[in-house]
Amino acid sequence: MDGTGLPEVRSTCAYCGVGCGVLLRHDGAGGLAVRGDPDHPANYGRLCSKGLALGETVGLEKRLLNPRAFGQDTSWDNALQLVADRFSAAIDEHGSDSVAFYVSGQLLTEDYYVANKLMKGFMGSANIDTNSRLCMASTVAGHKRAFGTDTVPGTYEDLDQADLVVLVGSNLAWCHPVLYQRVIAARQARGTKIVVVDPRRTASCDQADLHLALQPGSDVALFNRLLTRIHQTGHVAADFLDRSVGFSETLELAQLDDPDETGLSPDEIEAFCDLWIGTERVVTIFSQGVNQSSSGTDKVNAILNCHLATGRIGRAGMGPFSVTGQPNAMGGREVGGLANMLACHLDIENETHSAAVREFWKAPKMPKKPGFKAVDLFRAVERGQIKALWVIHTNPVVTMPDADRVKAAIENCPFTVVSDLTAQTDTARIADVLLPAAGWGEKSGTVTNSDRTISRQRAVLTPPGQARADWHILAEVGRRMGWTKAFSYESPAQIFREYANMTSLAVLFGKDFDIAGFSDIDEEDYEALSPTQWPTTSRTTDGRFFGDGQFFHPDGKARFIPVAHRPPEAEISEQYPFLLNTGRNRDQWHTMTRSGLSPRLSAHLAEPYVEINPKDVDRLGLGTADLVEISSSVGSGIFRLRITEAIAPGQVFAPIHWTGETSPAARVDALVPSVTDPISGQPESKATPVSVRRMNAAWYGFAVSVAAASPKADYWATTRAAKGYRMELAGKHVIDDWESTAREWFGLNNAVATSVEDSKSGSYRIALSEGRRLLAVLFVSRKPITLMRDYLATLPEVAPQQILSGRSSAASEDCGPIVCSCFGVGLRTIIRAVHDKRLISVNDIGDALKAGTNCGSCRPEIADLVTEHSKLIHEESEHCPQE
Ligand SMILES: Nc1nc2c(c(=O)[nH]1)N[C@H]1C(S)=C(S)[C@@H](COP(=O)(O)OP(=O)(O)OC[C@H]3O[C@@H](n4cnc5c(=O)[nH]c(N)nc54)[C@H](O)[C@@H]3O)O[C@H]1N2
Ligand SMILES: Nc1nc2c(c(=O)[nH]1)N[C@H]1C(S)=C(S)[C@@H](COP(=O)(O)OP(=O)(O)OC[C@H]3O[C@@H](n4cnc5c(=O)[nH]c(N)nc54)[C@H](O)[C@@H]3O)O[C@H]1N2
Ligand code: SF4
Ligand SMILES: [Mo]
Secondary structure, X not given: OOOOOOOOEEEEOOOOOOOOEEEEEEOOOOOEEEEEOOOOOOOOOOOOHHHHOHHHHOOOOOEOOOOEEOOEEOOHHHHHHHHHHHHHHHHHHHOHHHEEEEEOOOOOHHHHHXXXXXXXXXXXXXXXXXXXXXXOHHHHHHHHHHHOOOOOOOOOHHHHHOOEEEEEOOOHHHHOHHHHXXXXXXXXXXXXXXXXXXXXOOHHHOOOOEEEOOOOOOHHHHHHHHHHHHHHOOOOOHHHHHOEEOHHHHHHHHHHOOXXXXXXXXXXXXXXXXXXXXXXXXXXXXXXXXXOOOOHHHHXXXXXXXXXXXOOOOEOOEEEEEOOOOOOHHHHHHOOOOOOEEHHHEEOOOHHHHHHHHHHHOOOOOOOOOOOOHHHHHHHHHOOOOOEEEEEOOOHHHHOOOHHHHHHXXXXXOOEEEEEOEOOOOOHHHOOEEEEEOOOXXXXXXXXXXXXXXXXXXXXXXXXXXXXXXXXXXHHHHHHOOOOOOOOOOOHHHHHHHHHHHOHHXXXXXXXXXXXXXXXXXXXXXXXXXXXXXXXXOOOEOOEOOOOOOOOOOOOOEEOOOOOOOOOOOOOOOOOOEEEEEEOOOOOOOOOOOHHHOHHHHOOOOOOEEEEOHHHHHHHOOOOOOEEEEEOOOOEEEEEEEEOOOOOOOEEXXXXXXXXXXXXXXXHHHOOOOOEOOOOOOEOOOOEEEEEEEOOOOEEEEEEEOOOOOOOOOEEEEEEXXXXXXXXXXXXXXXXXXXXXXXXXXXXXXXXXXXXXXXXXXXXXXXXXXXXXEEEEEEEEOOOOOOOHHHHOOOOOOOHHHHHOOOOOOOOOOOOOEEEOOOOEEHHHHHHHHHHHOOOOHHHHHHHHOOOOOOOOOHHHHHHHHHHHHHHHHHHHHHOOOO
């Protein structure tokens, strides 16, 4: 209970793998109030901007409310029978391997368990892979090589207790903000040093003692140098050498690598090595800059080698730490969601493992070989080998590499089912059958976060329309395919019990994942389950693994893996002279189907952009706010130019969030070819050779509208605004009749049009309204539009003439793009405060404007602004000394 007298329900955030606990309460107006759970061990009450905005994303907007088949609404009965019949028919006619599931690290463990059991045990194929292939696969493979199982050794407490935190290919400040805050708290408390290894300067560099902007893909060379130095300086831990195999070969290969491959200066490298070697309590956090690489698995092992050599693993404040991306990325690995795994870290190819699982499930057949990994899976779809495909909780037409090819493959698949919250995703739009899923806040189950803590997600809202939980849909299909008993689940607790029971197999085979203690948890205890870190029974040291030198290879020893630097597979050329790096924005989640519903979150970075270094900008003759066309060997896209020294010359960076629904020309995976790591099968998403040139736009536009629109323009990008949508547009060809074009785009044939045209400057402005209600406003110009778009995006209730003047009323100044989403404080407001009030620190800004004082996610950006603008003020005062 809180002050309102309404009960609060404990749950877990829908987004990242930090797995923050939340307290949820109906706000009395049909919505949801969200606050951090002070008792959850991941966050102790803290939430980032995305977690805090969860309440804004649970409405009915865009929800799919009924099953649909071939474009028509249909009943659950028909839809489920259709799915069961088509999968059965495919298996009968073409064999088990003619069907496939493509699922997600955002599924709850119970959903995942049922999907996996259905495909691997009953349909009899291992063709179930997950978007974790694009995310965690290299770490899984690296862990298995070194430790004998996919085990994360450390815990979140290690971040509080470390003296050095190294972030390798991780923008922790934006992607795991609450963990970043734990690191910052440790820095304040004990002076923890921070090193960032990333070709790009990110928000995570804000407080870094050292930023190593290495050449993309050269992490192995850096960590091989570190291993060499560990050996040279006599820091190899003798007791760990006894507990491992392969050190000398590994060292030999490491010594052959050339540290110059990193592009870093010898001083930078030595400073890094000295700091790392000289600090016993070192945690090396790694993420997609490591995993999403054609040498991803080797990068992981290069890092693990250094921790093993020094014995800095599984003890307080030290260890390698792979942070997981999705809320249940870890749970998916435990439950065997990947095409080459079985539940509880058992291997599909191991006959004894497979037989034991088969026996446990009483399964009619089990696959003998691994199934297709994501990229190969969609290739098999392309070849017509897959006759029935079910995509659950993921949007591959946007997020798979070579996305257009994946789209074409799915379009040609004889039968495709998509389970999603909405019918409007790029993948849902091309499915034959659409199944409405219950979403976060509406369904119950468990997730496992980055430090192996299992937490409950709990339902507080009723699923809208006919939406059903994913496990329920899957179990229904299983029953209709004839496996009534095996899929007779009635609650998530029942599934969890069966799963927990199954993990006693792990112990039998000497594996780590053991939650067998929950084998007879009843409904009530499952309902009350508090966050629990596994293993719950077998050996560990304070929730950590490997501090005792015991590993999971048959001989109990760890493996050093000899690795050598390999540059990204595709090389830059005359035709494609830049390397395209891709990644995430602070306030958006992947394809924005949820986070994009929040006006607050959408105000942070409202347009797809590409970061380019000022030197390249000059060389290419680009100008501020230009649109640029980026092309690769597989596709091209259009992005707004962002000039910044954060990106090195020769590289460019674009975010992954934009889709056919929000900006069709800026779908970044349409440009990324499907090059993969040979061991993990994970795609290289961060190093695509591309060309860059200015888009020759005949006109640029900016619009706000009450309803969503999909204009026929060469470039457009739309996001949620306070009272509707805002949109940036541009076209390559002159348009003569703007009024009818605007009417068509916004579907407003009968609205009253008020317009202003200036033929000399080529600018045109039109407002479409009904009575006093403004429905859409469009500004067009030959040059990029510079007007008060953030003010306009609020669609103020003023006369069209005033709006068309492009100026705000005196009372409402334009605050610029939002930096602090909690208090809605914009970029221009902060800059003004720095200049006018001479504020010099993030805390000053917090005192004056409240910005950065709630969730803290924006503090690195505020720090950047303060530094940059204080410097400007300083320079100005030096140039114009006051009398
Ligand atoms: N706001 C937000 N948070 C998220 C998500 C989201 O969509 N939005 N998604 C979640 C998910 S699923 C995931 S997987 C995580 C991802 O979390 P992160 O991995 O932290 O995020 P990314 O932005 O994908 O990439 C991290 C960094 O890798 C760097 N990088 C690129 N190439 C190299 C290289 O060769 N070497 C090194 N060392 N670095 C390189 C990039 O410049 C980038 O800054 O975030 C999770 N959290
Ligand atoms: N170039 C490039 N590509 C990348 C990456 C990169 O860094 N660069 N990162 C990769 C990584 S790490 C990841 S994790 C992927 C993420 O890529 P995706 O998984 O494709 O992206 P999401 O937007 O998270 O898709 C989740 C879908 O599930 C739906 N959904 C939400 N809740 C539910 C539910 O309860 N049930 C069901 N059935 N559906 C639901 C949402 O509406 C949405 O359509 O992208 C990968 N692609
Ligand atoms: S860090 Fe933010 S997005 Fe991640 S779980 Fe916590 S509140 Fe959610
Ligand atoms: Mo991910």
